[in-house]
Amino acid sequence: MTSDPDAIFDEFPVLTTGRLALRQVRPSDAPALFAIFSDPEVTRYYDQPTFTELAQAEALAARMQQRFADKRTIRWAITRADDDWLIGTCGFGEWKRHFHCAAVGYELAQREWRQGIMTEVLTAVLTFGFTQMQLNRVEAYVMTGNTASMRLLQKLGFQEEGLLRQYGYWQNAYHDLHLFALLKRDFI
Numbered sequence: 001m002t003s004d005p006d007a008i009f010d011e012f013p014v015l016t017t018g019r020l021a022l023r024q025v026r027p028s029d030a031p032a033l034f035a036i037f038s039d040p041e042v043t044r045y046y047d048q049p050t051f052t053e054l055a056q057a058e059a060l061a062a063r064m065q066q067r068f069a070d071k072r073t074i075r076w077a078i079t080r081a082d083d084d085w086l087i088g089t090c091g092f093g094e095w096k097r098h099f100h101c102a103a104v105g106y107e108l109a110q111r112e113w114r115q116g117i118m119t120e121v122l123t124a125v126l127t128f129g130f131t132q133m134q135l136n137r138v139e140a141y142v143m144t145g146n147t148a149s150m151r152l153l154q155k156l157g158f159q160e161e162g163l164l165r166q167y168g169y170w171q172n173a174y175h176d177l178h179l180f181a182l183l184k185r186d187f188i
């Protein structure tokens, strides 16, 4: 374990898994991000509107890079090990350092669903969080009906802790969110 969790920001930590490489999101990923976020099936249970313009994807790529540069949090581009094309992203949203707690988020291009990819990604990302970021607790917030996300989390050992009523607000509506959490002691 590193003594200073901020050391993760010294150089972007590239992670590799059996089939995949996780690297930093770049401006040149905007077309791939647009392809993913313009699919209403991907954004159905997401706090992002379905993208209609490439500029939205360019802004998202820039935000992801900036949040790393500002040492706020980290989001990885998911690629196949033998192909640099971004097929999804995964990372930590809010990082409550003093609580050793962060929230995880993820999405994958629809053509890549149901191949165990996000299970593989999250296994690497959670291992990184628990060992390199000194996390003790990882949370996930899931909208009612997002069965794929809930099953994915449960498969990784997350427990559902309750329903946060009208916790989210986007697209002019409040949204109930299911709180899932995984403790380090239950993962490592």
Ligand SMILES: CC(C)(COP(=O)(O)OP(=O)(O)OC[C@H]1O[C@@H](n2cnc3c(N)ncnc32)[C@H](O)[C@@H]1OP(=O)(O)O)[C@@H](O)C(=O)NCCC(=O)NCCS
Residues within 6 Å of the ligand: 041, 042, 043, 045, 046, 106, 107, 108, 109, 112, 113, 114, 115, 116, 117, 118, 119, 120, 141, 142, 143, 146, 147, 148, 149, 151, 152, 153, 155
């Ligand atoms: C959620 C998401 C990332 C899952 O990624 P994935 O790579 O397809 O997930 P995996 O293949 O690793 O599946 C893990 C488990 O989740 C469950 N699961 C995944 N997709 C499912 C689906 N469409 N329906 C029901 N269960 C599903 C299965 O139990 C699966 O395990 P199994 O294949 O051993 O049965 C993907 O569906 C997605 O990008 N959704 C849109 C974005 C989103 O909702 N993000 C989360 C916001 S909280």
